[in-house]
């Protein structure tokens with residue numbers, strides 16, 4: 001049989017402000033820190049960037065299209081649950097993830113101690129192997145709102161394949 005695959009990669013990017021009295025949740029993992037991220041659901045900036053990248057491979061729109069911040073149902077949800085729903089949506093369109101690469105951009109806390117746990121969590125939710133997920137972290141070397149610890153950003157790129165014979 002003729003194997004006829006289409007492959008796509010798509011990006012997602014997100015930013016959230018850091019506030020006191022909030023839990024810091026990144027990639028579905030709670031990280032001990034004096035501040036946490038404010039905004040949509042639990043403010044999980046990495047998971048939101050990943051959701052947008054995954055929606056991008058199926059050209060479905062962005063996180064606000066499916067999980068609008070104006071809908072109170074999403075305020076108390078964990079973003080990682082929205083990620084799980086997102087994967088089902090793109091699978092339904094015939095797209096299956098093959099690789100995910102992402103970078104967290106934060107001045108502090110240091111992410112290196114948490115990367116393995118984040119990768120394990122994301123791997124179990126999006127159902128691709130641990131080795132097919134790359135999560136990195138960088139800082140802005142003190143520059144701008146991230147350098148002042150006023151916010152954290154994340155960028156992600158998802159790659160997916162679709163079997164055109166299906």
Ligand SMILES: [Zn+2]
Nearest residue numbers: 014040045048
């Ligand atoms: Zn967000």
